[in-house]
Structure formats: C-alpha cells, structure tokens
Amino acid sequence: MIIKSVKLVNFRNHSEYNLECTDETSLILGENGCGKTSVLEAIYILTQGKSFRAVDAEILKRGEDFYRVEIEFNNGEKNVVTYDGKEKNFVIIDKKFKRLPKKNRYPVVLFLPSDLNLISSSPSRRRDYFDLVFGQFDGRYNDALLKYNKALKQRNELLKSENLRPGDVFSWNMLLARYGCEIAKFRLEFVDEINKKLTEVYRSIAENDDKVELLLETQVEGVTEAQYLKQLEAEFTRDSYLGHTGFGVHRDDFVFYLNDKVAEGSASRGEMRSIILALKFIEADLVYQKTGLKPVVLLDDVFSELDASRRKCLVQNFKGNQVIITSVEKV
Numbered sequence: 001m002i003i004k005s006v007k008l009v010n011f012r013n014h015s016e017y018n019l020e021c022t023d024e025t026s027l028i029l030g031e032n033g034c035g036k037t038s039v040l041e042a043i044y045i046l047t048q049g050k051s052f053r054a055v056d057a058e059i060l061k062r063g064e065d066f067y068r069v070e071i072e073f074n075n076g077e078k079n080v081v082t083y084d085g086k087e088k089n090f091v092i093i094d095k096k097f098k099r100l101p102k103k104n105r106y107p108v109v110l111f112l113p114s115d116l117n118l119i120s121s122s123p124s125r126r127r128d129y130f131d132l133v134f135g136q137f138d139g140r141y142n143d144a145l146l147k148y149n150k151a152l153k154q155r156n157e158l159l160k161s162e163n164l165r166p167g168d169v170f171s172w173n174m175l176l177a178r179y180g181c182e183i184a185k186f187r188l189e190f191v192d193e194i195n196k197k198l199t200e201v202y203r204s205i206a207e208n209d210d211k212v213e214l215l216l217e218t219q220v221e222g223v224t225e226a227q228y229l230k231q232l233e234a235e236f237t238r239d240s241y242l243g244h245t246g247f248g249v250h251r252d253d254f255v256f257y258l259n260d261k262v263a264e265g266s267a268s269r270g271e272m273r274s275i276i277l278a279l280k281f282i283e284a285d286l287v288y289q290k291t292g293l294k295p296v297v298l299l300d301d302v303f304s305e306l307d308a309s310r311r312k313c314l315v316q317n318f319k320g321n322q323v324i325i326t327s328v329e330k331v
C-alpha cells in the first residue's frame with residue numbers, strides 16, 4: 001500500500017499541515033524545529049498505533065484541546081486518529097476503535113539519526129529497538145512482550161512490600177516464565193534470521209570481506225518454562241532485598257560483532273554506520289518476507305549523517321519501497 005497524503009491538525013507545532021506523497025520518494029524539507037520529525041511521528045501513529053517518541057499529551061499542540069491526523073492510502077482508504085486530551089480514537093473505514101486494530105497496521109521501517117548510535121548505546125535502548133522491529137515481524141511477539149512487561153511490573157511492585165513470602169509472587173512468576181520463554185524463542189529465531197543476511201549485506205555496503213554477527217546475550221537460552229520458574233523462585237530472596245527481578249529476558253542484550261570482536265569499542269564510526277544500514281535493509285526485507293507487505297520507509301534526517309556512498313546505498317536499497325525523507329538540506 002502507498003500513502004497518498006497525510007493531514008495534521010494541532011499536532012505538535014503544526015496547526016494545519018498537509019503532505020502529498022508520491023509512490024516513490026517524498027521529501028519533507030525544513031529548518032530544525034519546523035516539525036519534520038512530527039510528520040513522520042504522525043504517520044507512525046496511524047500505521048503502528050502509537051508514537052515512537054512520546055505520549056499523546058505531549059503531542060497535542062500546546063494551548064489546543066484536540067489533535068487529528070488523517071492518512072489516505074492509494075486505494076482510497078482513509079485512516080484517522082483523534083485525541084481530545086483524554087481519549088484517543090482511531091476511525092478506520094468509518095468504524096471507531098480505541099486502539100489501531102492489528103489488521104489495519106501497516107509495516108514501516110523507521111530510521112532515526114539516533115539509530116546510528118545503536119551499537120554504542122545502552123542495552124535497554126537496544127532492547128527497545130529490537131522490540132519495535134520484532135513486533136512488526138510477528139504480532140505474537142508484541143502480545144507476549146506486553147504481558148511479560150505487565151507481569152514484571154506487578155512482581156517488582158510486590159517485591160518492594162514488607163513481609164513478602166515467596167508464594168505471594170507465584171502467579172507473576174508463572175506468567176514471567178511463560179512469556180519470557182516465548183520472547184526468548186522469538187528473539188533467538190529473529191536474530192538467527194538477521195544473521196543469515198548480515199555479513200552479505202554489510203559487505204555490499206562496506207565493499208570488503210568483513211564478517212558481521214548479531215548475538216543475543218541472554219540468561220534464558222535453552223531454558224524451559226519449568227527451569228525459568230525455578231530460577232525465579234531460587235532468586236526470590238535476592239530479588240526481595242533488591243526490590244526488582246534479576247532473572248529474565250528483560251536483561252537481554254543484542255551485541256554486534258565485527259570480525260569476531262565486539263563491535264562496540266572496536267569498530268570505527270563508519271563501520272558501525274554500515275552495520276546499522278545493513279540492519280535496516282534486512283529489517284525491510286524480513287518484514288516483507290513475513291507480512292507480504294512492502295514497508296514504508298521513514299528516513300528522519302539521516303542523509304546528512306551519511307557520506308555519499310552510504311547515501312547511494314540507501315537510495316538503491318529502498319528503490320522498491322515508498323520512502324518519506326526529512327532533511328534540513330536538499331538531497
């Protein structure tokens with residue numbers, strides 16, 4: 001599907017803003033702070049269901065009491081989201097929903113300038129990053145993650161209370177074990193799929209013979225649900241002293257290797273950028289493979305961060321996709 005137009009009302013700094021898109025590349029040009037990323041954010045909300053950077057109260061234009069975004073696709077379908085300060089509603093082909101229904105989500109590959117630093121950022125940033133990507137690979141990943149995070153929050157809250165007994169957290173342990181195992185399985189599978197392409201795609205960008213690998217660092221590999229549960233129970237005393245849960249997939253990390261060495265700290269800035277570019281291309285590929293839908297590519301200000309040869313790679317690789325680019329300078 002192709003996005004034909006996007007209309008924003010009271011969204012961030014925009015009172016009213018319309019973008020007409022082309023099938024191929026659309027460019028949003030403007031100074032810093034003029035609201036370019038906000039347009040991508042609006043598209044993201046109507047394709048993914050929520051923003052990649054904020055909650056609705058922050059998005060609503062200051063001093064206004066509602067926002068509205070409308071996207072029209074090339075098949076004539078129109079999706080709308082409104083927020084009135086309290087309630088958010090999606091209107092999809094004249095039907096109202098509190099959340100964007102799964103079947104009305106459309107895959108996007110989002111490329112933010114901060115993604116270029118993914119390799120040297122924190123484990124939690126990397127987990128968030130891959131959670132968004134994997135959620136687009138398979139909706140069941142999102143479901144498991146949501147349930148896991150809810151159970152984790154509840155367990156951690158209980159862990160802070162006085163005179164807690166091991167049995168008090170049992171039901172949360174059960175849920176963590178169940179969804180934790182499911183998440184680990186998905187993560188291992190998806191990392192494996194990325195690895196099948198990573199070196200080859202990287203070489204096509206860097207034009208050398210280097211080897212790149214992504215590794216999931218986890219305490220949970222090969223752990224059964226029963227073992228997971230047992231481990232949570234074994235660590236109960238420690239957890240209750242610390243007030244949080246030490247074991248589980250929320251501690252996972254995604255580590256990149258260049259020529260068998262951890263890329264963080266050893267790879268150059270240029271090499272890290274090429275790795276991320278490769279990752280984006282593979283993301284787009286895998287999303288298409290898994291959903292049958294060509295993702296819309298949202299490139300936020302990344303052109304200015306890349307040299308000529310990497311820019312060229314970016315353009316060539318996303319030739320078959322609809323691409324929406326923001327930039328301060330003409331590209």
Ligand SMILES: Nc1ncnc2c1ncn2[C@@H]1O[C@H](COP(=O)(O)OP(=O)(O)O)[C@@H](O)[C@H]1O
Binds near residue numbers: 012035059
């Ligand atoms: N809720 C809001 N109401 C009004 N202005 C906002 C709101 N949120 C952010 N802004 C402003 O909107 C501008 C647009 O931000 P952004 O889309 O990130 O711009 P760009 O990507 O073009 O640099 C910023 O100057 C920011 O201060």
Ligand SMILES: [Mg+2]
Binds near residue numbers: 036037038300301
């Ligand atoms: Mg921006």
